[in-house]
Amino acid sequence: MSDARTAILGRLRAAEGKTPPPAEHFEVVAPRGWSGEEKIARLRRLMESVHTEFLDARGGDWTALLQDWLAQQGLAGLIYPPDTPLGRRLAGQWSGATPLIPYDRSLAEWKEEFFAQEAAGLTGTQGGIAETGTLILWTDETQPRTLSLVPPVHVALLDVNMLYDTLWQAMREQGWTNAMPTNLLLVSGPSKTADIEQTLAYGVHGPKRLLVVLVEGDPAFS
Amino acid sequence: MAAADFRAKAHDALGNRELRANFRRAMDGLMSKRAMLFADRTEWTALRALGAAVRARSLLRLPELLEQLETRLRDNGIQVHWAETVDDGNAIFKDILSRHGARRVVKGKSMVSEEMGLNHALEAEGIEVIEADLGEYIIQLDHETPSHIIMPAIHKNKQQIARLFSQKIKDAEYTEDVDRLTDLARRVLRRKFAAADAGISGVNAAVAETGTLVLVENEGNGRMCTTVPRLHIAVMGLEKVVERLEEVPPILSLLTRSATGQVITTYVNMISGPRKPGEKDGPEEVHLVILDNGRSRIYADPELRNTLRCIRCGACMNHCPVYTRVGGHSYPGVYPGPIGKILTPQILGLETTGDLPHASSLCNACVEVCPVEIPIASLLVRLRSEGAGKTPHGGAPVKGAGSRRKSQEDWVWRAWALVFRMPLLNRLSNFALTRFGWALPSDSPLLREWMTVRSRPRFARRSLHELVRREGIPHE
Numbered sequence: 001m002s003d004a005r006t007a008i009l010g011r012l013r014a015a016e017g018k019t020p021p022p023a024e025h026f027e028v029v030a031p032r033g034w035s036g037e038e039k040i041a042r043l044r045r046l047m048e049s050v051h052t053e054f055l056d057a058r059g060g061d062w063t064a065l066l067q068d069w070l071a072q073q074g075l076a077g078l079i080y081p082p083d084t085p086l087g088r089r090l091a092g093q094w095s096g097a098t099p100l101i102p103y104d105r106s107l108a109e110w111k112e113e114f115f116a117q118e119a120a121g122l123t124g125t126q127g128g129i130a131e132t133g134t135l136i137l138w139t140d141e142t143q144p145r146t147l148s149l150v151p152p153v154h155v156a157l158l159d160v161n162m163l164y165d166t167l168w169q170a171m172r173e174q175g176w177t178n179a180m181p182t183n184l185l186l187v188s189g190p191s192k193t194a195d196i197e198q199t200l201a202y203g204v205h206g207p208k209r210l211l212v213v214l215v216e217g218d219p220a221f222s
Numbered sequence: 223m224a225a226a227d228f229r230a231k232a233h234d235a236l237g238n239r240e241l242r243a244n245f246r247r248a249m250d251g252l253m254s255k256r257a258m259l260f261a262d263r264t265e266w267t268a269l270r271a272l273g274a275a276v277r278a279r280s281l282l283r284l285p286e287l288l289e290q291l292e293t294r295l296r297d298n299g300i301q302v303h304w305a306e307t308v309d310d311g312n313a314i315f316k317d318i319l320s321r322h323g324a325r326r327v328v329k330g331k332s333m334v335s336e337e338m339g340l341n342h343a344l345e346a347e348g349i350e351v352i353e354a355d356l357g358e359y360i361i362q363l364d365h366e367t368p369s370h371i372i373m374p375a376i377h378k379n380k381q382q383i384a385r386l387f388s389q390k391i392k393d394a395e396y397t398e399d400v401d402r403l404t405d406l407a408r409r410v411l412r413r414k415f416a417a418a419d420a421g422i423s424g425v426n427a428a429v430a431e432t433g434t435l436v437l438v439e440n441e442g443n444g445r446m447c448t449t450v451p452r453l454h455i456a457v458m459g460l461e462k463v464v465e466r467l468e469e470v471p472p473i474l475s476l477l478t479r480s481a482t483g484q485v486i487t488t489y490v491n492m493i494s495g496p497r498k499p500g501e502k503d504g505p506e507e508v509h510l511v512i513l514d515n516g517r518s519r520i521y522a523d524p525e526l527r528n529t530l531r532c533i534r535c536g537a538c539m540n541h542c543p544v545y546t547r548v549g550g551h552s553y554p555g556v557y558p559g560p561i562g563k564i565l566t567p568q569i570l571g572l573e574t575t576g577d578l579p580h581a582s583s584l585c586n587a588c589v590e591v592c593p594v595e596i597p598i599a600s601l602l603v604r605l606r607s608e609g610a611g612k613t614p615h616g617g618a619p620v621k622g623a624g625s626r627r628k629s630q631e632d633w634v635w636r637a638w639a640l641v642f643r644m645p646l647l648n649r650l651s652n653f654a655l656t657r658f659g660w661a662l663p664s665d666s667p668l669l670r671e672w673m674t675v676r677s678r679p680r681f682a683r684r685s686l687h688e689l690v691r692r693e694g695i696p697h698e
Contacts, residue, residue, distance in 0.1 A: 002304075004304040004305060004306045004310060004514075005304040007306060008304055008306060008460065008512075008514045008518055009285050009288065009289065011518040011519070011521070011522065012284050012285040012288070012460075012518050012521055013285045014522070015518075015521050015522040015523075015527075015618075016282070016283075016284070016285060019282065021275075021278070021279040021282050021283070022274075022275040022278050022279060023275065024272055024275045024276060024279065024469070025268065025271070025272055025275075026272065026468065026472075027268065028265060028268040028269045028272055028472070029269075029272070029471045029472050029475065046485065050488070103502065105502065106502045106503065107450070107502055107503035108452075111416055111450075112416065115412060115415075115416045131485070132485045132486035133485070133486075134486055134490075139501075139504070140498075140501065141498070141500035141501050141502070144501070144502040144503045144504075145445070145449045145503050145504050146449055146450065146503045149442060149445050149446065149449060150450075166471065167470075167471040167474070168468060168471040168472075171467055171468060171470075171471070172468060176432075176467060177431060177432055177466075177467050177468075180432050180433075180434055180467075180492065180494040181494065182493070182494055182495040182496070182497065182498055182501065182504060183449070183491070183492070183493055183494070183504060184492040184494070185445075185489065185490070185491060185492070186486065186489065186490035186492075187488065187489060188486050188487070188488050188489075189488050190488070191440070191441055191442040191488060191489075192440050192441070192488055193356045193357075193404060193440060193441045194373075194440075194482070195355070195356040195357035195360065195373060195374075195375055195441075196356070196360075196375070196380050196383055196400045196403055196404065197244075197247070197248075197379055197380050197400065198247070198248055198251045198252075198373075198376075199380070199400040201400050201401050201403075201404040203404070203405075203408065204356055204404050204407065204408055204441045204442065204443070205354065205408060205411060205412070205415070205441045205442035205443040205445075205446055206441065206442025206445065206446075206488075206489070207442070
């Protein structure tokens, strides 16, 4: 199909404009100057408006709080990324009734079982965005893409010191351009649809519930 | 599809009370949700100017950016294919899928794949293609096409969907409860995701500097399609590229707010490569098919090129007084509403779809809401002229230019021009119409078309010139 490539690019080049490009003014997507508390409040309000649940573990032990929460939900287990700092912390301190299930093999090795689990999936985040109420998730060897997608409940740990005003600010300050992971995800609530009569329904293909655990200054996230 | 179909279908749609109620409800909802999010006019103006600048800049350097995109995608391990026509595009899909022995495919919502008729092409090869977006799944069950580019099943109400599910899904009970209907689809489609050999998706924006494919969605089906199967094939029109990653935030913000009145969609999925060694999931191979299908021809004309700015938000149709009354299925081609009226004739040609640019009152509602400032009304006028064979100096003629030219119409306009060039003729014709206009037969060429849907016009008994001469102009 290289003929197609040559032909298409040739036609485009023949018509390419010589006019100067219009200027871009990014002020409208630039940081808003919100305080830390304003960012937390805004993120929470926006995410709660689309059914996200919150667990505030600032100044406390998030593993213990999460244990209690999971026990109340009656979930079959907590699937977690074992080779991450938060995974190691979790495994080291876990004494809860909910079984811990490490995501320690390739998806193909346990696809059927993984899809059938009525469990929660735990992930870290690379911070959050206050303007839109959004979590930033990086995926890599230690944190699989499906961990935040397939389990019916997604639990995400968010360090409140890593909140940004806007997406534009987050991508610039974190230097995404030079280091995009294979899959970078922005998650702003549990899976939802309005395809039937514009009526919102949650949990269509991805997680039915999203729990954000707020932590602060935990070394596992630095 | 013949152009006359629009008239006939629009006429039928106007008489369908259920359809009109379904559209009215949905469009009113979408318009008010959008308006709430753009209540700050200063922000709207600035954001829109930025979005328009991003798209205009991308188009200015399109060939260069496409090459840069290709290079970066290849560096990232994503394979790039170029397709001149929809048949070429479909052939590329068939080839990749057959090399992998893929028989079961799950697919996220993609209008460009509708443009290609991809599902039919693959089904003809015996490949099962399951549309996984809930709206697309609903219309696929009913063998329909999308009636809206964002809300494909918006023409159906929940009773119709309840009936459809109870008939087409095995062991499904009849229910009108939206949560239960959604759960029913979830159960069917989860099995499909787990079993699929390949996933197909569209692309909302492709970033040249990083080699990244950006996809937005609320349901998670797009993530399933691009994550779970071992093969992912994405497809996009060649206009989707932007230069830099930092240009994505304004486009996303304009897209989701304009489309559904959301500050952001539940998921923004940025894909920059297949599974790396050591990663536990993600497709082993990722391909991108870049489709031309007439776009490079549109690009050749500096005015018409603005058509390619479109980010497919659907705001123009939500606000269109024609679309909201006749619905998406009245339009030939896959893109309905104002964007369809300018895009479809340029892709399919004015011979068959030359009526579309006329299916507008030029009210400008679409222009006011377009987040990237596409001058849709001016383009409609341009396409009307193209139909009559009048390409402006320096422009590139549209496919099928001149195919709607009528000698009678030409003659009328020539006479009109004469009347306005020669004062004596002007006075004579004014005199004739004011005094004897009543006597024009209703089936004369001047009145026939007008009177198909309107009452007979009454000519004033004195022309404006005469009135002014007699009464003067009052000064305040």
